Amino acid sequence: xxxxxxxxxxxxxxxxxxxxxxxxxxxxxxxxxxxxxxxxxxxxxxxxxxxxxxxxxxxxxxxxxxxxxxxxxxxxxxxxxxxxxxxxxxxxxxxxxxx
Numbered sequence: 001x002x003x004x005x006x007x008x009x010x011x012x013x014x015x016x017x018x019x020x021x022x023x024x025x026x027x028x029x030x031x032x033x034x035x036x037x038x039x040x041x042x043x044x045x046x047x048x049x050x051x052x053x054x055x056x057x058x059x060x061x062x063x064x065x066x067x068x069x070x071x072x073x074x075x076x077x078x079x080x081x082x083x084x085x086x087x088x089x090x091x092x093x094x095x096x097x098x099x
Contacts, residue, residue, distance in 0.1 A: 023047065 030043050038046075067087060074085040 019051075 033043060033046075034040075071085060071087075074083070077083075
């Protein structure tokens with residue numbers, strides 16, 4: 001899995017192109033799955049679910065990393081700026097519930 005870290009507006013199309021390229025490269029895998037009995041609809045569903053799981057994975061770990069970095073920045077500027085930092089209990093509950 002590739003990790004993209006970029007601040008340019010071209011990143012999203014490049015990432016999308018990379019994902020499409022991976023689907024093209026996996027054509028042999030899809031052919032084998034179809035030979036084992038999967039229908040075209042099942043293959044599309046598998047690709048869709050894979051994308052959903054990538055999204056959930058990114059959301060969970062992004063939320064955790066974002067919270068930690070946010071708290072770190074708050075601690076760094078604690079003496080310079082008098083701003084409180086809180087975390088919502090419901091958000092913490094959701095992060096704990098998602099595996």
